[in-house]
Amino acid sequence: MKNFLSPLCIRTNPISGERICIGLFVAAEDRFYFAWSESKLRVAARLVAEDIYPILSKSFLTMEQELAAGDGNKLSHASGYTFNYFAYLEAYNNGLLEFRKPSILPKAITSIQFQSLYKLYVGEALVSKESLKKPVTLHKKIKHYLKAPVFVDKTDLNYKVSEALIKTIYRPQQVDFISCNGSLLTGSSIDFTASPDTIKNKLYEFRALVDGLMDFAAYRHLDGPGKYIAYYEPPQKEAQYDMLQHALYDQSKNFDLQPVERLADAASLLEKHDYRKFSALIDNVILV
């Protein structure tokens, strides 16, 4: 079995012969390598002016899965991927998709060498599909926790605290949840992956809100120590990480700063005590 490579191209204009190399296939002694560029396929689709992306991307994914079966080992079902067959394909290329003339290789390659070849032929770094998966955002994590019945039953979710009620804020301010019994319990997320300026504003806003909520609690004779919690997820970037550390060690702040996983603690607190929705409490408040 010959070791060979064959670039995969999209012919975007059959008259001028214009084509874009979007992928690379390599048959090595003991395995196959195949990768294609999602971004270049999208560019090619725009040039062809037909919606070729869905069908082609699906074909490539199928091919990837077939070749990756058994960790990419050569299997009998993938035995069609031979040098002679690629040479045949190249000879009769006449459509949109072209496997270019296969070039033999003197030896099997490593996955590192495949990445290097891919960069040379396709012109961009090979990105693993795993790394393309979007990380779960803080917002989604919070949403997941707040789906629990205890939050739904005993708290106001995504509640907009009115500036008419709380004097330290100047426009309605949303919190993720708010509840009360003999004291207030409120939580709001602060996304530390945002820009430092945005984080700074969110911290100041929450601090001002908590000031007002404390005044409100005193006015309403809610004498128990309230819980005012900002939830975060540790950021990757240095500037944001430094801000988080600064906020964590700030003794003067009037709220707790906790990792998002600590929402589970708030859930068990709500379960153990007779909390009720904040909105029920303020129904009878006379706005001053």
Place this chain on the structure above:
Amino acid sequence: MTELIHTFSFVKEQDRNRSAPMLFLCETARGLEQYWLKCARQTSEFDCLVYELVCQRLARLVGLLVPDVALAVVTADSFVPGDLVQNWNLQPGDVAFASKHLSVAHDMVDKLTRIANETAFNQYAEPLDFIRIALFDMHTDNRDRTEENFNLLLTKTRPQQLCVIDHFDCFGSVGLLGRFTANLPFNLRETILRADLCQQAIRWLDATAIQDMLAQYQYLCSPAVLNALVDEVIADVPTTWTLSLDLADRLKGALTNKDRLLEITTQISDFITQCKRLAA
């Protein structure tokens, strides 16, 4: 010491070019890289591969941009013999001259390349290179770089840089293989200086800067330096390359001929003065 690399995968052959370079992916200490390979298709052409090595080093010495070069060992199964037209006799184990393929941001200079105005002229990192290249070509008797065939690459990024390639046909080319002497003839008409592109550049080049460059070139080309340069190249030549008799001495003689170099610089200087006068 010239780097030794190994061919990995054949890409294409430029079979219409006289030296028929072949583009290969090669294994280097840095990973896989693209190199243009040239082989001696006849025994006498090994001298031409030495010209390539000598001229690459000389170009660097005088401040011209030139691709990295290496000696490439041809690996078995890195090509299919049937793919090669001009280099049909390439064999595994052969050692070829290899010149690194530059990035896609480079394009060949041709007769349509223009310098539209002074702003475009100012985009060149080193516009004196137009003159320096002509001087270099006369010095090495490179008659394969003319206004028909510039053998120059130009970056399409700013600042623009000229890069000299292809020195297979220097020192009298195939016609004088094994017998060129220290008194190689030279002809200013067979350089790029008369090309429209150079004429446009000369309009904006400072005359004093040109004179300084010509003097600097002569200073850099001291016999001691050039003799050492030739010796280093010859020491790197693979034992399989059959060179003509006294090649090293004849190269040294041609390159270190001070009278010849002085006459070349004088001719260029006169030509520039004439061009400037006509432009005024």
